[in-house]
Amino acid sequence: MSTFVVIGGDAAGMSAASKAKRDDPDIDVVVFEKGEWVSYGACGLPYYIKGEIQSLQDLVSVTPEEFRRERDIDLRTEHEVVDIDPADRTVRAQSDEETVVQEYDHLLVATGARAITPPIDGLDLPGVYTLGSMSDGKQLREYVARARSEKDLMQPDRGPACQFLEQCTGPVGIVGGGYIGVEMAEALAANGFEVHLFQRGDRVLKAFSDATSEAVLEHLADQDVAVYLEAEVASLDGDGTVQAVVTEDNRVPVEMVLVGTGVRPRTKLAEDAGIQLGETGAIATDEYRETNLPDVYAAGDCAEARHVVTGELAYVPLALTANRHGRAIGQTVAGEPTKGGGIAGTAAVKAFEMEAARTGILDHQEARKAGFDPMTDTIEAKSRAGYYPEGGTVLVTLTVDRPSGRVLGGSLASEYGEGAVHRSHALVGAVTEGISASELANYDLAYAPPFNTTWDPVLTAAKVIDGRRQSSES
Amino acid sequence: MSTFVVIGGDAAGMSAASKAKRDDPDIDVVVFEKGEWVSYGACGLPYYIKGEIQSLQDLVSVTPEEFRRERDIDLRTEHEVVDIDPADRTVRAQSDEETVVQEYDHLLVATGARAITPPIDGLDLPGVYTLGSMSDGKQLREYVARARSEKDLMQPDRGPACQFLEQCTGPVGIVGGGYIGVEMAEALAANGFEVHLFQRGDRVLKAFSDATSEAVLEHLADQDVAVYLEAEVASLDGDGTVQAVVTEDNRVPVEMVLVGTGVRPRTKLAEDAGIQLGETGAIATDEYRETNLPDVYAAGDCAEARHVVTGELAYVPLALTANRHGRAIGQTVAGEPTKGGGIAGTAAVKAFEMEAARTGILDHQEARKAGFDPMTDTIEAKSRAGYYPEGGTVLVTLTVDRPSGRVLGGSLASEYGEGAVHRSHALVGAVTEGISASELANYDLAYAPPFNTTWDPVLTAAKVIDGRRQSSES
Numbered sequence: 021m022s023t024f025v026v027i028g029g030d031a032a033g034m035s036a037a038s039k040a041k042r043d044d045p046d047i048d049v050v051v052f053e054k055g056e057w058v059s060y061g062a063c064g065l066p067y068y069i070k071g072e073i074q075s076l077q078d079l080v081s082v083t084p085e086e087f088r089r090e091r092d093i094d095l096r097t098e099h100e101v102v103d104i105d106p107a108d109r110t111v112r113a114q115s116d117e118e119t120v121v122q123e124y125d126h127l128l129v130a131t132g133a134r135a136i137t138p139p140i141d142g143l144d145l146p147g148v149y150t151l152g153s154m155s156d157g158k159q160l161r162e163y164v165a166r167a168r169s170e171k172d173l174m175q176p177d178r179g180p181a182c183q184f185l186e187q188c189t190g191p192v193g194i195v196g197g198g199y200i201g202v203e204m205a206e207a208l209a210a211n212g213f214e215v216h217l218f219q220r221g222d223r224v225l226k227a228f229s230d231a232t233s234e235a236v237l238e239h240l241a242d243q244d245v246a247v248y249l250e251a252e253v254a255s256l257d258g259d260g261t262v263q264a265v266v267t268e269d270n271r272v273p274v275e276m277v278l279v280g281t282g283v284r285p286r287t288k289l290a291e292d293a294g295i296q297l298g299e300t301g302a303i304a305t306d307e308y309r310e311t312n313l314p315d316v317y318a319a320g321d322c323a324e325a326r327h328v329v330t331g332e333l334a335y336v337p338l339a340l341t342a343n344r345h346g347r348a349i350g351q352t353v354a355g356e357p358t359k360g361g362g363i364a365g366t367a368a369v370k371a372f373e374m375e376a377a378r379t380g381i382l383d384h385q386e387a388r389k390a391g392f393d394p395m396t397d398t399i400e401a402k403s404r405a406g407y408y409p410e411g412g413t414v415l416v417t418l419t420v421d422r423p424s425g426r427v428l429g430g431s432l433a434s435e436y437g438e439g440a441v442h443r444s445h446a447l448v449g450a451v452t453e454g455i456s457a458s459e460l461a462n463y464d465l466a467y468a469p470p471f472n473t474t475w476d477p478v479l480t481a482a483k484v485i486d487g488r489r490q491s492s493e494s
Numbered sequence: 495m496s497t498f499v500v501i502g503g504d505a506a507g508m509s510a511a512s513k514a515k516r517d518d519p520d521i522d523v524v525v526f527e528k529g530e531w532v533s534y535g536a537c538g539l540p541y542y543i544k545g546e547i548q549s550l551q552d553l554v555s556v557t558p559e560e561f562r563r564e565r566d567i568d569l570r571t572e573h574e575v576v577d578i579d580p581a582d583r584t585v586r587a588q589s590d591e592e593t594v595v596q597e598y599d600h601l602l603v604a605t606g607a608r609a610i611t612p613p614i615d616g617l618d619l620p621g622v623y624t625l626g627s628m629s630d631g632k633q634l635r636e637y638v639a640r641a642r643s644e645k646d647l648m649q650p651d652r653g654p655a656c657q658f659l660e661q662c663t664g665p666v667g668i669v670g671g672g673y674i675g676v677e678m679a680e681a682l683a684a685n686g687f688e689v690h691l692f693q694r695g696d697r698v699l700k701a702f703s704d705a706t707s708e709a710v711l712e713h714l715a716d717q718d719v720a721v722y723l724e725a726e727v728a729s730l731d732g733d734g735t736v737q738a739v740v741t742e743d744n745r746v747p748v749e750m751v752l753v754g755t756g757v758r759p760r761t762k763l764a765e766d767a768g769i770q771l772g773e774t775g776a777i778a779t780d781e782y783r784e785t786n787l788p789d790v791y792a793a794g795d796c797a798e799a800r801h802v803v804t805g806e807l808a809y810v811p812l813a814l815t816a817n818r819h820g821r822a823i824g825q826t827v828a829g830e831p832t833k834g835g836g837i838a839g840t841a842a843v844k845a846f847e848m849e850a851a852r853t854g855i856l857d858h859q860e861a862r863k864a865g866f867d868p869m870t871d872t873i874e875a876k877s878r879a880g881y882y883p884e885g886g887t888v889l890v891t892l893t894v895d896r897p898s899g900r901v902l903g904g905s906l907a908s909e910y911g912e913g914a915v916h917r918s919h920a921l922v923g924a925v926t927e928g929i930s931a932s933e934l935a936n937y938d939l940a941y942a943p944p945f946n947t948t949w950d951p952v953l954t955a956a957k958v959i960d961g962r963r964q965s966s967e968s
Contacts, residue, residue: 031948064881064943078881199942328938339948340941361936368940377940407538407552441945442916445952448939449923462835464802465922466842466851467814468673469538471915474505474813478919 022047024353025111025122027101027289028130029053030060031339032320032346034082036128037093039350047354049093050122052113054100057154058084063339065157066200069164070207076154096120104129104293106313126315126353129290129303130346133283133321133337138195142256148277151200163276164211190214193265193274195253197224200280202236202371205245208278209372216246216272218253218265220281227367228378229417229431231398236371236433243372248272283337285322298324300335307359309349317352319345319360328362328452329381329428330390336365364451365429368441375436377444380429380451382419387428392421394428395492397485401477403438405469412438416481418447418457422489425456427482439471446478457486496521498827499585499596501575501763502604503527504534505813506794506820508556510602511567513824521828523567524596526587528574531628532558537813539631540674543638544681550628570594578603578767580787600789600827603764603777604820607757607795607811612669616730622751625674637750638685664688667739667748669727671698674754676710676845679719682752683846690720690746692727692739694755701841702852703891703905705872710845710907717846722746757811759796772798774809781833783823791826793819793834802836802926803855803902804864810839838925839903842915849910851918854903854925856893861902866895868902869966871959875951877912879943886912890955892921892931896963899930901956913945920952931960 024040026033029051037049051058061079068076087093096113099120103112104127111127113120135150137143149160167189190213194201197219205215217224217240223233224240224247240247248267256277257264265272285302287295296312298304303318305311307326311318320342327334341363348360366379381387387394396419404411412435419429430447434440450460461482467474475483498514500507503525515523525532535553542550561567570587573594577586578601585601587594609624611617623634641663664687668675671693679689691698691714697707698714698721714721722741730751731738739746759776761769770786772778777792779785781800785792794816801808815837822834840853855861861868870893878885886909893903904921908914924934935956941948949957 061879061881061943061948063941063948064879067882067943072883073881081880338941340938340953343948344936359936361933362938364938366938366940368942368945370942370944375945379938379940405535405538406555407535407547408541409546436944437911439913439916441940441942442913443919444940445917445950446919446923448937449920449927449929452937453923453927453929455923455927459835462818462833463922463926464814464836464838464840464853466840466853466915466918467537467812468842468844468915469535469541470844470910471842471849474535474537474817476919479814 022125023123024049024126024128025124026051026128026130027111028132028320029058029095029097030130030132030320031342033128033130034059034087035343035346036130036319036350036353038091039347040353041091041093043351043354043356045092051093051095052099052101052111053095053097055153056097058087058095058097060154062153065151066203066207068157069160069204070210076158079154101289104289106293106316127317128349129295129311129316129318129322130320131286131289131322133285135279136282136284137279138253138281140253140255142258142262143279145256145258145262146260147258147262147275148256148279150279151204152283160278164208167275168211190276191216191272191274193218193272193277194280195265195277196280196282197247198226198280198282199367199369202369204278204280205240206370206372209243209245216248216265216274218248218251218267220250220252222250225369225376227365228376229382229396229398231415231417232376232378232431232433235415236374236376239372239374283321285335285337287322290318290322298333300324300333302335304333308352308357309345309360317349319349326362328364330386332390334363334365336363338367364448366444366448368444370436373436374433375440376431376433377441378429378431379444379448380419380427382417382429382431387419392428393423394419395422395485395489397481397488399477399481399484401480402473403434403477404471405473408469410470414438414440414443414477416477418481418485420457420485420489422492425458425486425489426454427451427457427460443476443478457482457489461486496599497597498523498600498602499598500525500602500604501585502606502794503532503569503571504604504606504794505816507602507604508533508561509817509820510604510793510824510827512565513821514827515565515567517825517828517830519566525567525569526573526575526585527569527571529627530571532561532569532571534628539625540677540681542631543634543678544684550632575763578763580767580790601791602823603769603785603790603792603796604794605760605763605796607759609753610756610758611753612727612755614727614729616732616736617753619730619732619736620734621732621736621749622730622753624753625678626757634752638682641749642685664750665690665746665748667692667746667751668754669739669751670754670756671721672700672754672756673841673843676843678752678754679714680844680846683717683719690722690739690748692722692725692741694724694726696724699843699850701839702850703856703870703872705889705891706850706852706905706907709889710848710850713846713848757795759809759811761796764792764796772807774798774807776809778807782826782831783819783834791823793823800836802838804860806864808837808839810837812841838922840918840922842918844910847910848907849914850905850907851915852903852905853918853922854893854901856891856903856905861893866902867897868893869896869959869963871955871962873951873955873958875954876947877908877951878945879947882943884944888912888914888917888951890951892955892959894931894959894963896966899932899960899963900928901925901931901934917950917952931956931963935960
């Protein structure tokens with residue numbers, strides 16, 4: 021009879037807990053979660069705030085009660101682990117009522133990540149939000165509801181972006197043009213807010229290809245989102261509540277600000293216990309997700325993982341990796357050592373009426389650091405047979421290693437529903453298996469007029485870049 | 495200065511002609527096409543008959559004039575090649591006006607396939623159609639227009655399927671439940687026809703998994719298509735025009751019959767010239783698509799190709815293979831020997847408001863013949879995050895080799911727009927590269943709530959079958 025203790029009750033933690041218990045019901049599984057929510061879909065928060073999902077409860081795939089009763093997991097919500105003692109093999113957890121000292125045979129640190137707060141003044145003003153937790157989501161939804169009910173329907177003096185909207189509230193500011201920034205721009209615009217988005221770099225969605233970023237940027241403009249590029253926010257100003265976003269060039273009046281500038285791993289608890297971090301600043305593990313401490317694992321948004329293209333450790337905190345690695349740890353703890361695989365840095369995003377996905381290595385500097393000689397090409401192709409009554413355009417960017425032709429990464433964008441995201445599945449296989457562009461171009465992908473051209477855009481992209489690569493060699 | 499002669503002006507032929515000329519403009523390229531159409535999208539014919547595409551011209555990607563003027567290809571339509579003389583390196587072609595004897599240095603036989611006409615009486619009755627060529631498509635569209643204009647709007651006596659349709663014509667019969675049968679059922683039902691579909695075997699779309707077939711069958715019933723399974727057609731009856739489809743159990747009155755029971759390669763011209771066929775009955779080639787005669791190539795619907803899973807030669811006449819192999823031959827003829835890759839037997843189909851795709855080897859007998867020990871499992875999963883406002887269900891069938899876990903084949907079905915077809919891209923990579931289900935389950939596929947659950951249905955399927963496989967081993 022052994023005890024498996026899990027710190028953190030979201031994707032990695034609950035996947036590990038459930039899998040361990042299912043594979044070996046004799047294991048005692050204890051989960052400490054400092055909040056009240058477990059196993060929640062934080063990725064769904066923008067759609068909750070948008071109003072397409074009615075209740076926060078809908079984001080929860082398995083409730084605490086179900087974990088306790090149906091899965092026989094000793095789940096203690098509102099218990100924060102404050103100390104790990106690896107010598108004693110115990111953790112100490114505190115709730116409002118009690119302090120618990122719990123022994124473990126195996127321990128999983130799944131403490132997640134926190135929103136990065138950039139070093140700018142005014143972040144603590146009322147009206148400034150981040151979006152990392154369920155309670156953040158709740159607050160933002162309440163803000164939206166309040167703002168909508170307080171506003172008049174027509175406010176023609178609220179600037180150009182607003183004149184096109186039937187019902188216009190705000191203006192609001194978003195700091196950061198990554199996933200959260202773009203998804204929240206959609207959520208807020210759908211509620212009639214005039215949205216101003218501030219991006220420090222020279223493009224939005226910088227993890228994606230230049231071509232994808234440009235297409236999304238253009239689409240944001242079509243949707244009347246005011247995007248400020250190379251606009252480092254100097255401060256948030258306000259008297260009592262946030263009233264303006266200040267950059268070097270602009271002072272944009274706003275009534276609310278969402279800061280979405282990425283996350284960093286929560287590692288303090290682990291560090292204090294002597295668990296080593298990697299170069300990325302996240303917890304270092306081996307392929308079985310075991311840390312430097314024996315029988316102590318780490319997974320999810322607090323941990324590193326190995327990149328399938330570079331072979332290097334990387335920090336890419338996303339939901340699938342957390343689930344997959346959590347599950348692998350559960351299986352390991354239950355007696356079957358399991359690796360859970362590497363990461364390809366794959367991500368998808370919906371931006372209003374567009375969709376985009378990316379995988380692998382697109383950045384040339386990163387590719388060169390890993391020993392490749394990268395080249396990149398983008399094609400634009402029809403998403404369905406030209407004669408088919410529906411359809412749009414797919415942009416496919418591929419980055420390949422010039423000498424070998426190996427596909428290092430890809431980025432796709434299309435109208436929403438035209439398949440950029442699902443088509444990226446082909447590229448994930450290619451980057452994971454180290455396939456060359458000429459091999460990929462010969463893949464026998466599915467074709468029928470309602471779904472693609474005879475050569476799917478992915479194949480066309482592979483064909484084109486392979487041709488360019490070969491002619492640049494000779 | 496060399497001469498490349500191509501017999502057949504559709505996908506394989508025109509791809510080869512175009513590529514050869516582009517890569518080496520000094521080559522004389524002569525194409526003989528016995529019909530008037532070249533480079534046409536026969537896959538689009540059901541949508542033309544349905545009425546979603548206005549003109550047959552819309553299906554043509556490049557016109558004869560463009561091939562001649564812009565691509566400098568000596569294209570001779572309405573010229574039928576009647577003889578190949580490999581000793582002299584000449585072909586003889588006939589048109590209404592002339593007989594041409596043309597020398598070649600390289601020759602491509604791209605004679606395509608013809609519709610199989612099953613051995614049943616009454617096939618020659620007026621009102622019986624096949625769908626293999628543009629002129630077939632034209633005739634069917636004319637039939638649909640004529641029938642619609644002749645019929646009264648309400649015909650409550652036309653059987654149960656018809657009572658639900660606002661405007662009901664027919665009834666019509668379809669013999670064969672493959673791609674053509676299913677696509678034409680949609681095209682005809684959309685025009686208000688009462689459709690009766692006769693399938694010899696015990697399921698429709700027999701190249702797909704049982705689960706896919708069942709889902710499509712159920713959907714066809716929902717769409718008021720009367721499907722008769724294990725219904726071998728004994729004869730088509732009629733006096734002057736077709737009036738009934740007769741099976742062992744039924745005599746179903748119809749006013750038109752479409753026969754879509756597959757195709758067989760057109761090989762007579764090749765055989766007469768001493769070109770060898772393979773075991774499949776299609777033209778045998780090496781990896782460069784060269785036949786047993788030096789400098790004589792074959793590609794497209796008349797030729798075999800090597801299956802990436804079994805390593806055996808197979809006959810799977812589909813558009814992408816024709817394009818890809820044609821292109822590879824063009825490149826070879828222009829001086830750069832190119833293989834063009836194998837086939838995975840991948841196919842996609844839209845059936846009313848469903849979509850489906852398949853790849854690799856699903857049939858257990860076929861798998862065993864290739865030395866595998868197959869097992870098959872099907873999962874049903876949500877197509878998007880459960881809380882997301884849109885979404886449906888994806889069925890994923892995987893067939894794996896039990897000892898190794900290697901993914902041999904897959905079949906997917908979903909509501910139209912829920913991504914069964916594009917998701918199959920992941921499986922094409924897996925079967926091509928010989929990936930195991932446990933490796934596939936660790937793929938870092940793109941995830942966001944509007945596109946899938948955290949584990950894409952493809953991953954869930956891989957995880958589930960891998961678990962079953964391992965537990966069946968131990």
